Amino acid sequence: MANIVAIVGRPNVGKSTLFNRLVERRQAIMNNESGVTRDRHYGYGEWIGKHFTVIDTGGYVEGSDDVFEEAIRKQVKLAVDEASVILFMVDAQQGLTGLDQDFANVIRQSDKPVYIVANKSDTAQSAYNTAEFYALGIGDVYSVSSSNGSGTGELLDEVVKHFDTEDQEDPEAGIPRIAILGRPNVGKSSFLNMLLGDERSIVTNIAGTTRDAINTRYKMFGKDFILTDTAGLRKKSKSKDDIEFYSVIRSIQALQDSDVCIIMLDAERGFEGQDMSIVSLAHRYNKGVVLLVNKWDLIEKDTKTAKAFEDKIKEELGPLDYIPIMFISVLKKQRIFQAIEKAVEVYENKYKKISTSMINEVMLKEIENYPPPATKGKHIKIKYITQIPGHTPTFAFFCNLPQYIKPPYERYLENKLRGHFGFVGVPIRLFFRKK
Numbered sequence: 001m002a003n004i005v006a007i008v009g010r011p012n013v014g015k016s017t018l019f020n021r022l023v024e025r026r027q028a029i030m031n032n033e034s035g036v037t038r039d040r041h042y043g044y045g046e047w048i049g050k051h052f053t054v055i056d057t058g059g060y061v062e063g064s065d066d067v068f069e070e071a072i073r074k075q076v077k078l079a080v081d082e083a084s085v086i087l088f089m090v091d092a093q094q095g096l097t098g099l100d101q102d103f104a105n106v107i108r109q110s111d112k113p114v115y116i117v118a119n120k121s122d123t124a125q126s127a128y129n130t131a132e133f134y135a136l137g138i139g140d141v142y143s144v145s146s147s148n149g150s151g152t153g154e155l156l157d158e159v160v161k162h163f164d165t166e167d168q169e170d171p172e173a174g175i176p177r178i179a180i181l182g183r184p185n186v187g188k189s190s191f192l193n194m195l196l197g198d199e200r201s202i203v204t205n206i207a208g209t210t211r212d213a214i215n216t217r218y219k220m221f222g223k224d225f226i227l228t229d230t231a232g233l234r235k236k237s238k239s240k241d242d243i244e245f246y247s248v249i250r251s252i253q254a255l256q257d258s259d260v261c262i263i264m265l266d267a268e269r270g271f272e273g274q275d276m277s278i279v280s281l282a283h284r285y286n287k288g289v290v291l292l293v294n295k296w297d298l299i300e301k302d303t304k305t306a307k308a309f310e311d312k313i314k315e316e317l318g319p320l321d322y323i324p325i326m327f328i329s330v331l332k333k334q335r336i337f338q339a340i341e342k343a344v345e346v347y348e349n350k351y352k353k354i355s356t357s358m359i360n361e362v363m364l365k366e367i368e369n370y371p372p373p374a375t376k377g378k379h380i381k382i383k384y385i386t387q388i389p390g391h392t393p394t395f396a397f398f399c400n401l402p403q404y405i406k407p408p409y410e411r412y413l414e415n416k417l418r419g420h421f422g423f424v425g426v427p428i429r430l431f432f433r434k435k
Contacts, residue, residue, distance in 0.1 A: 003052035003163040005045070006080055007117075008107070009089035010099040014119040018089065018146035019056035022156075047156040050163050055083065080110050085159050092118040092143065095129045096136070104136045113162055114139040117155060119146050175217075176225040176347045178340075179254045181282075182264035183274050187294040190330045191264065192216065192229045195340060225344070228254045255281060259350060260288035260343050260425070267295045267327070271313045279320060286392040288346035288426045289323045292339050297329035319411065322418060324425050346425030352393065354421055356386045359395070366416045375404040383435050393417075394429040402432035 005022070007015045022045040045054045080086060088107055090100050107114055118130040121143035133141045140158075144151030180188045196216060216227045255261055261282040265275055282289045291313065299305065306327055314321045324342055328335045363385050372380040382399040395417065399405070414428050 003050065004055060004083045005052055005085050005087060005159060006055040006057065006083035007087045007089060008057050008080060008103070009117075010097070010103055013089045013091045014146045015089050016056055018087070018117065018119065018144070018152070019054055021146050021149055021152060022054045047160050050160040052160070052163060080107065080112065083112055085162050086110065086112050086114045087117050087155075087159070088114055088138070089117045089119055090133055092121040092129050093123075096132045100133075101136065104138055107138060115155060115158065116141040118143050121145055121151065122148075176260070176344070177228065177258040178225055178260045178262060178343050178347070179228040179230060179258035180262045180264065181230050181255060181278055183266070183269075183272070186264040186266045187330045188264055189229050191262075191292075191294070191328075191336060191339075192227055194330050194333060194336055195227070225347070228258060230254045255287065256285055258287060260290065260347050262290050262292055262339065262343055264292045264294050267293050267299050267309075270309075271316050276316060279317065279323065283320055283427050286427050286429070288343075288350045289320075290339065290343050290346055290425055291323055291325045293325065293327045294330055296327040297332045297334065320427075322424065322426070322428075342425070349423050350392060350426045352421070352423065354387055359385045359387060362420050363413070363416065367413075370412065372399075372405055372409050375401075375406075378404065380404050388431070390429075392427055392429060393423055394431070396431045396433055398433050398435040400435060402434055405432045 007019055009015055045052050086107060088103070090096070116133050116136065116139050118133055118141055121130060122145050130141050130143050142151060142155040142158075144155060146152065180192060182188055196218065216229070218225055218227050255278075261278075263275065263278050263282065265271055279289060279291070293309065293313075309327075310325050313325055317323060324346070326335060326339050326342060328339055330336060364382075367382050372382065374380070378401055380399055380401045382397050384398045386396050386398075388394040388396050397405075397413070410430055413430060417423065417428060
């Protein structure tokens with residue numbers, strides 16, 4: 001069993017601050033507005049040689065009229081079920097509240113070890129207040145300040161006593177990572193939930209429901225990979241509040257951490273400038289890309305609709321037209337598993353190696369058929385080609401005058417490489433070097 005620590009409690013007691021301290025990076029979004037964290041959120045922590053997963057949850061509230069509250073409550077219960085140890089966070093400055101007591105009733109239903117973490121114990125008065133939390137009768141009380149870290153060492157000393165096994169350092173190292181990106185409300189979370197057959201991410205038809213990038217381990221087709229659901233990326237001017245700003249940063253971080261980006265579009269809105277920005281960003285980071293046009297079931301169609309739609313997107317993509325485009329409907333479960341198969345194929349293309357003898361045999365013929373145009377009366381001769389090791393397909397062309405190779409010819413060579421060796425969905429880099 002994995003070592004999992006769940007941080008739970010009512011809104012705004014500092015759960016995300018403690019989460020960031022335990023995973024030693026600013027991974028969860030923090031803000032003084034209650035209800036910022038909505039989904040379960042995972043990270044890795046380590047203490048005295050023992051590694052564990054930390055789950056940050058949304059603040060737990062009973063009887064609120066917020067559309068998200070019921071969903072958050074469900075997520076918290078899921079986190080408690082998944083955890084091996086529960087950290088129940090309370091606010092030492094405010095003391096024991098009715099909400100804390102309601103929460104304690106939920107936690108009592110679980111037989112997991114529970115530690116009451118009295119956060120914000122920075123003053124003598126707040127430290128004195130911590131005694132009243134013993135009245136909850138569900139575990140020892142630890143006074144901490146998650147913002148400056150005091151008291152967290154003693155707490156972790158106790159927590160790791162429950163972990164008999166040494167958990168591996170980062171169980172996700174070396175596993176393909178696929179990020180699901182796109183504008184708000186195109187169906188990213190619904191796509192993930194449909195694949196998993198589980199409500200992993202909270203879904204509402206309110207744009208911006210997902211705020212953090214959420215990782216899920218996924219095994220199918222004999223493949224093992226990590227899917228990351230992200231917050232919708234919108235134009236900067238539209239990112240009004242701090243939280244949304246951090247959400248965008250998280251999504252970009254998820255893009256950077258991924259191998260392949262599934263970029264989702266809304267069929268009714270078509271391929272917009274913001275979609276092109278996300279595609280360009282993925283290309284700039286040398287990521288594999290698959291474009292999914294969701295809500296295809298809502299479009300009036302004849303036999304040529306998909307072809308016309310695809311041609312229009314390819315035109316917008318310009319030189320990035322190596323990206324595969326698929327038409328799906330998450331709601332109707334149309335082609336969603338083929339979409340994941342395509343993402344896995346793109347991942348394999350990203351790390352595909354072609355032997356030097358094969359490249360030279362094929363490409364030198366193509367170069368002979370259409371040699372580089374002479375520049376300033378000088379003839380350019382390409383003698384030898386090889387693939388350079390790296391995280392994206394990279395080829396070195398050795399020639400007498402590398403400085404005279406022009407972009408149109410470079411594009412010709414790239415097209416020929418793709419024509420012979422595939423590389424669907426991944427950027428190819430070409431270097432020209434002096435022999």
